Amino acid sequence: MNTITDKIGAANAAAATALECDFPVVEISQIAEQESWRKEINRPIYHIHKWWATRLGSVFRCITIGALTKPGANTWAQFYETHDLAGMVVLDPFMGSGTTLGEAVKLGAKAVGSDINPVSTFLVRQAFTPASEDQLRAVFERLERDVAPEIRRYYQTRDPQSGELIPVLYYFWVKTVMTPQGESIPLLSRYVFSQDAYPKKKPKAQIVCPGCWGIMEERYDTTAADCPQCGHHFNPQIGPVVGQYLTDRSGNRYRVKDLLPKDGSPPHHRLYAMMALRPDDSKVYLAARNEDVALYKEAQERLATEVLPLPESSVRPGHNTNQARGYNYTQWRDFFNSRQLLCLGILLREILHIENTDIQEQMLCLFSSTLEFNNLFCSFKGEGTGAVRHMFSNHILKPERTPLENSVWGTNRSSGTFSTLFESRLLRAKRYLDEPFEIAFEYDQAGQRIGSRKIVASQPIRARRMETWGELEKADHGMMILNGDSSKLPIPDSSVDAVVTDPPYFDFVHYSELSDFFFAWLSPALRDRYPWFARENSSDQGEVQHKDPRAFARQLASVFTEACRVLKDEGVLAFSFHHSRAEGWAAIYEAITKAGLAVVAAHPVHAELRAASPKTAAKDPISLDAILVCRKRAFAQSNLPVAENVVGAVEMMTVRLQAAGLRISVSDRFVIGAAQTLIARAIDDLSFDEIKEYLEAVRLAVGPKSESLPEIELSVPKTHAFVNQLNLFDF
Structure with a gap:
């Protein structure tokens, strides 16, 4: 197979990591799509317990490799290699289900995970706790x-x-x-209460009688039924x-x-x-x-x-x-x-x-x-x-x-049930700790994909959990799992090699409202053991979650500012993001800018397969995440690519991803275009409204071909360098 790698740009003096220069967009998207169909089997340690918007381990493995290797390295060539990045530290301030931690320790690095939600902290601790199958059984x-x-x-x-x-x-x-x-x-x-998932192939269904509450077997689509128990005649569809x-x-x-x-x-x-x-x-x-x-x-x-x-x-x-x-x-x-x-x-x-x-x-x-x-x-x-x-x-x-x-x-x-989840979730996760594997495709002599297999490309996950930075600093390997506000981390300045995370979205799932369901059972059992369970519910004043994009940007900026403080000057902060609306991207831009960071690269990859609302409810679902790569602003300016043609970049990437067999929607095109816009405007220090207006123009420009490009009047202060809109949106 000839690999197709998205070269963002040749390695240059300003780049400090491979992630800024190179990312195997197509290869990782193909692997990620395969992983997303059975996440609980392909990455069981991140699915030991329910969490929301869990990210794909293969994507975060590749991000972490790129973030911890030098420019010029071929990230894809290293994907299936066994690594020992002893002494290097990766931070995730929005730990969630622990994806970043798992992928970092699989590479031999040290990991620090923090989350303000006590349920997240508890489930991640359990995911990485070694326990023999004999003990558990x-x-x-x-x-x-x-x-x-x-x-x-x-x-x-x-x-x-x-x-x-x-x-x-x-x-x-x-x-x-x-x-x-x-x-x-x-x-x-309707009175049909059970039918096959593919009823046209297997039309047999179970129907309850509204007259006597007896049940009968009929076709799933029958519109006339007579109850064999009471003789009642009715339409099961109404x-x-x-x-x-x-x-x-x-x-x-x-x-x-x-x-x-x-x-x-x-x-x-x-x-x-x-x-x-x-x-x-x-x-x-x-x-x-x-x-x-x-x-x-x-x-x-x-x-x-x-x-x-x-x-x-x-x-x-x-x-x-x-x-x-x-x-x-x-x-x-x-x-x-x-x-x-x-x-x-x-x-x-x-x-x-x-x-x-x-x-x-x-x-x-x-x-x-x-x-x-x-x-x-x-x-x-x-x-x-x-x-x-x-x-x-x-x-x-x-x-x-x-x-x-x-x-x-x-x-x-x-x-x-308890007995079936013991086998399918708990034991499967513990086996993965012993033998962590990656998915690899198999090809025939003609280069056609014929299947997939598992490759063990990591040592067993045995990272010892440490409670303080002092302990972690002295060790070559290990992890810290913190509970608390990630805008106040117990970590020294310039001590982390990379920050890899997945922040919440301002208008999507309010995690703590849902996690209260589990917290209500766990808190009485654990409140005397862990102070973070000794409260009324799983929410906290410091959580980053707000329906107002400006308020959300302020909350996120406080965490990104802290991440910038603990990040080494040559390190990157990388995170996955997508949103269908301009204000979502404007909030991200504002948070990055206020934190003293700048976007230096963006890589579109296949996102988690979302079988639930709101994705399937959307008329134009998003299937891509943008991996946004940020550097401290003082070290980013000379490395910024010039996006003179955002629409052209969108067209080129869309063709490349479609050629690899991925379906790209109009919303996906906006994800690509919005990410490129954040690079183009990274050091302009635009206001929320200014960057939002740029992003709205991009959304229209990369929309359906039937849409004509609108007249765009952007009110930009004269102090900002303004790229001619005919260049920026040139087809």
Whole structure:
């Protein structure tokens, strides 16, 4: 294969690192796209627990190699080599799931990670804690012996064929509301509750009868059904709910939210079906019967008498939580039904009795991970795919009208349960620590890609966790995992070789609002052990998150200023970023400028595959990240490339990426163009409004070909060198 490398420019006297001069855009984008399909398998240490916007390890490995090697080095040629960058230090002030830390220590460098969110700090500590599979399995087997039977008894039903008790994989529930006339209405938009992910190939579906609540098997698209139990004739495609409104049997129309309980409690639910597992491993759908409802009530009654470590904190108002609060979900325990609270509480209580603190915390992390798939905000994805749609498939906490109740402990055929996540998340992550690998493509003699394989290109991850800079400074290898405000780091001036990070976006996911879901369970267990868990919720005054771009820029600038302080003069600060709006890029420009930095290079690469909103909801989704490479301003001026033709650069890069098989949208073109604009204006010290106007012009110029280039009048102070707009936007 002939490699295609994006040469940003020949190495020159001003460049201090390979990252400023060279980046294998095409090769890394291809590898990153492959990684993004199964991130939890290809980089399991960063997916030991839920975190948001996790970045692709292959991209950050390449960034880190480039940031720690001299100009002229071929970064792609070094990608699959084993490195020992002993003594070099990489900082990530927005640690998240720990991607930068993992990739740095795999290269033999020292790593410092900091995050203001206690859940991030906890999960990263667990990801890099060494624990033998034998140790973990021994404790797991003890839990399986002592508490699994107690939990499993609440997830079983009687097989009508054999009369024997069989395990239930999933319970199907539906929210109900009461009309003023006293009619209970299920919030069903259709009566088909289970179908295949590819229904045209496998049209068989499960349908619930609105007359007797029996279930039947029919085609997924049938519009006429007769219930075999009660004879009721109905259209399975038409339920009582359409959008935000429902219609009762008399034809009266109501807004769903107007019928929520007046006492402020969450909506009621009705259990109507189950998927159970027979001894021959076949799955069977069953209607909920009286004894199934009685089993749930038994769990409900026991919950009222048990003393369990359950969440007690409230759901605070916020962008990502207001929709849940609008449905009266005001306490985190409201996100679970009584059986879930009972079984999760029993499991957590037993985990907290584990004497070995390291192993206890590994199991606590696994428990917290299990919560994501065991709550009332989960839903059924269908047959032929992972059954459970976890609660964070939307970035807002959207109340699920037809919740799927998973079985907490699970079976060998379950998805998202404590026992299955033990194998698929925890043990897989620990094996990766022992044998960290990269993905490599395989090609035939004609140069056509025929598959991929794993290459071990790192020593086992054994970086010792250190608590102080003094300890880390004396060691050749190691890592510090900090919790706190990254604008106030306990690190000396000019002590870090590179800063590699992924800052939050000003108008996207508010991490702490969502991480409160986990914090509510973890804090009572860990608050006496770690001071950063001894607070009301996972937010902090110093967190960088704001819907106003100017306020966000100020917050981000404070962290970048601190990063600039600890960064060596010859070091780079590199981070990934994309945004579809000019103000997002203007905020980044302002933060960089106020921190005393300047963008010296930008590399477009394939971004994380985002299967969730807001990406899939966008008409023109973004699939590229821009890797923005910054230097301290005093050392950057002579190295700045001149972007006389931003649109030309966008066209050239678009053609190159498309030739490599990547799909490039209009929004992706703007990502490329905006990044080039930040380079062109890096030392101009423009105001927020001035750079935003430039960026708006770029957005229009690189938009659909049907758009004509607008008349652009830019008000730029005469003190700024102004590049003629005909040059800047010349096709």
